[in-house]
């Protein structure tokens with residue numbers, strides 16, 4: 001597989017954290033320390049579901065300086081294609097699994113005078129490791145964290161206890177208590193960087209508000225927990241491998257290509273990193289670009305496609321793979 005070398009690990013702890021959220025602790029099978037990572041990094045967890053390989057990205061939330069283990073928290077999504085259901089229903093303490101080396105697509109900018117974090121729901125995970133690092137480095141930071149209800153909010157009490165209500169503010173949708181985004185953006189010192197992770201609508205709204213309030217684009221950072229969307233089945237020809245692969249309703253192109261025994265590169269499997277960019281050799285139909293990596297012009301050109309999340313509708317798609 002082309003997400004880089006994988007690390008064989010044992011699941012040493014599974015902890016229910018909140019409604020539909022569990023935390024998993026992974027330790028290396030060979031007893032060596034885990035590779036160092038920085039706040040905001042994720043790993044791709046490989047799940048062997050009775051011979052069917054599932055691979056999902058999960059943000060690392062354990063303290064970055066603690067190399068004894070990695071910890072992730074997984075939300076069991078309601079319309080899961082299988083990955084989060086597998087983690088919740090099949091993974092037990094003692095199981096052996098594999099995780100990729102960490103990759104960080106959501107790095108804090110250490111030049112910032114202040115780090116302002118906005119999280120929604122499970123989008124809290126990358127910030128837990130980031131805050132640990134900010135706190136150790138003596139950086140100025142503040143977290144605004146929106147949860148749907150107190151039962152569904154993970155780590156609210158722990159974060160307030162650890163960093164105080166001065167740095168961590170919790171907002172609960174069920175109590176009509178919402179993050180005052182515009183007011184927050186207007187009251188930050190010059191040189192503040194903003195980081196947002198949560199549902200797509202929230203990310204779009206916060207980034208738009210930032211630009212409207214005159215924030216420089218390079219001070220606005222976001223991470224989307226995107227994944228492949230289901231869609232109409234289609235065939236894709238792989239020019240160099242000389243294969244035609246069928247992509248099913250619930251499958252991504254990348255998953256179908258891997259299942260056909262063809263290696264394709266990836267890092268995030270969520271349309272964000274650019275690693276799986278593939279040249280289109282022929283396209284008689286419409287590419288459905290679901291990534292946030294290619295520019296609008298690149299998408300319109302029809303010459304490239306991110307095979308981890310994008311789909312195709314039409315007569316013929318041929319890729320240089």
Ligand SMILES: Cc1cc2nc3c(=O)[nH]c(=O)nc-3n(C[C@H](O)[C@H](O)[C@H](O)COP(=O)(O)OP(=O)(O)OC[C@H]3O[C@@H](n4cnc5c(N)ncnc54)[C@H](O)[C@@H]3O)c2cc1C
Pocket residue numbers: 042056057058059060072073074075076077078079080081082083084085122125126223224225226227228229268269270271272
């Ligand atoms: C860089 C990165 C980091 C991630 N970190 C985390 C993490 O720390 N914890 C975590 O639980 N997930 C995280 N995800 C999402 C995760 O990789 C999976 O997409 C998620 O677990 C759902 O997988 P699935 O196989 O069950 O269903 P999928 O088929 O992948 O998703 C099914 C449907 O649910 C939607 N969906 C996916 N994720 C969510 C979500 N978080 N909330 C609401 N709807 C969703 C998808 O858009 C899709 O329509 C991350 C994704 C990326 C790209």
Ligand code: FES
Pocket residue numbers: 265266267268269270271272273274275276277291293306307308309
């Ligand atoms: S693997 Fe990251 S964009 Fe496809």
